[in-house]
Amino acid sequence: MSSSEISAATVGRLPAYLRALIELAGDESATVSSDHLAELVGVNPATVRRDLASLRITGTRGVGYDVKYLVFEISVELGLNQEWPVAVIGAGNLGRALANYAGLTERGFPIRCLFDTDQAKIGTEVAGIPVRHLDDLAGTVAELGIAVGVIATPADGAQEVADALVSAGIGSILNFTAHPIIVPDRVVVRRVDIATELQILSFYQQRGVGTSTGTGVPLEVR
Amino acid sequence: MSSSEISAATVGRLPAYLRALIELAGDESATVSSDHLAELVGVNPATVRRDLASLRITGTRGVGYDVKYLVFEISVELGLNQEWPVAVIGAGNLGRALANYAGLTERGFPIRCLFDTDQAKIGTEVAGIPVRHLDDLAGTVAELGIAVGVIATPADGAQEVADALVSAGIGSILNFTAHPIIVPDRVVVRRVDIATELQILSFYQQRGVGTSTGTGVPLEVR
DNA sequence: TAGATTGTTAATCGATTAACAATC
DNA sequence: TAGATTGTTAATCGATTAACAATC
Numbered sequence: 001m002s003s004s005e006i007s008a009a010t011v012g013r014l015p016a017y018l019r020a021l022i023e024l025a026g027d028e029s030a031t032v033s034s035d036h037l038a039e040l041v042g043v044n045p046a047t048v049r050r051d052l053a054s055l056r057i058t059g060t061r062g063v064g065y066d067v068k069y070l071v072f073e074i075s076v077e078l079g080l081n082q083e084w085p086v087a088v089i090g091a092g093n094l095g096r097a098l099a100n101y102a103g104l105t106e107r108g109f110p111i112r113c114l115f116d117t118d119q120a121k122i123g124t125e126v127a128g129i130p131v132r133h134l135d136d137l138a139g140t141v142a143e144l145g146i147a148v149g150v151i152a153t154p155a156d157g158a159q160e161v162a163d164a165l166v167s168a169g170i171g172s173i174l175n176f177t178a179h180p181i182i183v184p185d186r187v188v189v190r191r192v193d194i195a196t197e198l199q200i201l202s203f204y205q206q207r208g209v210g211t212s213t214g215t216g217v218p219l220e221v222r
Numbered sequence: 223m224s225s226s227e228i229s230a231a232t233v234g235r236l237p238a239y240l241r242a243l244i245e246l247a248g249d250e251s252a253t254v255s256s257d258h259l260a261e262l263v264g265v266n267p268a269t270v271r272r273d274l275a276s277l278r279i280t281g282t283r284g285v286g287y288d289v290k291y292l293v294f295e296i297s298v299e300l301g302l303n304q305e306w307p308v309a310v311i312g313a314g315n316l317g318r319a320l321a322n323y324a325g326l327t328e329r330g331f332p333i334r335c336l337f338d339t340d341q342a343k344i345g346t347e348v349a350g351i352p353v354r355h356l357d358d359l360a361g362t363v364a365e366l367g368i369a370v371g372v373i374a375t376p377a378d379g380a381q382e383v384a385d386a387l388v389s390a391g392i393g394s395i396l397n398f399t400a401h402p403i404i405v406p407d408r409v410v411v412r413r414v415d416i417a418t419e420l421q422i423l424s425f426y427q428q429r430g431v432g433t434s435t436g437t438g439v440p441l442e443v444r
Numbered sequence: 445t446a447g448a449t450t451g452t453t454a455a456t457c458g459a460t461t462a463a464c465a466a467t468c
Numbered sequence: 469t470a471g472a473t474t475g476t477t478a479a480t481c482g483a484t485t486a487a488c489a490a491t492c
Contacts, residue, residue: 009483011425015418019400033449042402046452046485053451061450062492079424086420093322097315101416103377103400109420148423155325172423174416178241178325180264188426190419194323194396196237197412198308198331201370201394202301203233204410231459255473268461268476275475283474284468 010051016041017051018074025067033064080108084172085145089161090152091116091131094176098152099126112144134161138168148172155179162189232273238263239273240296247289255286302330306394307367311383312374313338313353316398320374321348334366356383360390370394377401384411 020040024032034052038045052058052065057073059065075081086104088095091114098104099111114131116122122133132140140146149165151158155177162181165173175181175191183189242262246254256274260267274280274287279295281287297303308326310317313336320326321333336353338344343353354362362368371387373380377399384403387395397403397413405411 015421062448078421079428084424093319097319100315107417172427188423192414195329197396199237199300201410202306205394206301284472
């Protein structure tokens, strides 16, 4: 399908475009040029035009792109016109921090359930979110329509949890542990590894410092 | 200097190489071929050889690379032969989760202090780590030799905190907020943005699913 | 019409990979 | 010597960017 034209690099920039556009919309800007948007996000204007063209988003020559239309279209591309209920596996410090982070619900990723294997935690609530036993994962995924699983357990449990998520029918996994996980092709995985980020920082710090980017994408304005 | 030959892509793979090598060392493997290491990390063997060559790490033709030597050299490149004391700004749920994550100290990134502006928290401890007022940042950075600052505050405080870290002389910042920060060239920033990661997941989930990689690098074995 | 800005082609750049001579 | 594997060249691939005709 046409979707194959959208590169991973483009997808990685979409959240940054959206964030900049939402601020522009607040400023009541009706249109935005590729030059302006590029400057806000820290990329080349031609890259912006190419990215938008790959999404079949068109602007108006001599004028620019309609901000509201851009926000709408990019949101649709990112699936933000619907909710993606999240389950967090691991009700430790990280799991509780995620549960307490209201920003996720605001952005369409409400955490609906926490899972753990510690009997003392089962049946309690964290920030109003129930904690259930990992054995109840499959049933809960079906019951609550969970779309995304977040692995927030100790590293040595990561693969086991990933397997459980996969058998429960989950198609998207965010892995916070230091260990890579192996999943079938149909499942999409991203990893957030704090220790790796720190190691990359120390590499550049130790040398004269080049500039490093976040998340593999130039998200930081220079 | 010679350092300019090392690409950001190579740097991003170093932590994954190191992780695989440490497991191999545990298996008492004395040497490893580029083929084997490539398979463990999920990259092409030629990429492994090219990456190592760019670090001036040599192997032995017909034999492979010495595992202990690789571990040592890559560790040195990543600055892991020394400690990088960390300060976490924000003693909320995320800050406390980080403080309780022993993995960071084990990997050479001990959290030495938390900072907040909530008087009720100042003077308390989290997992044995003191919480001080943000006003004391510069003094504490000097006193404890802090090398890395982690921004774990609400998003709207990110730039202000970044400015404070920069004036305190910090050269490496890990930003957990949804907002990009602007810093001088000498400062290295990486960002971990959970909402962005989830948006990228939902993009792929919504479509037939391609495969996405974590951290901008193919860290997940397929 | 004159100025602005898109949409897209062609050039460039950088990273990946195949292939193979060198050599252990 | 025969087999294995590196180190590196050259080819390939994909992404970025300059440039500009199209057109609002």
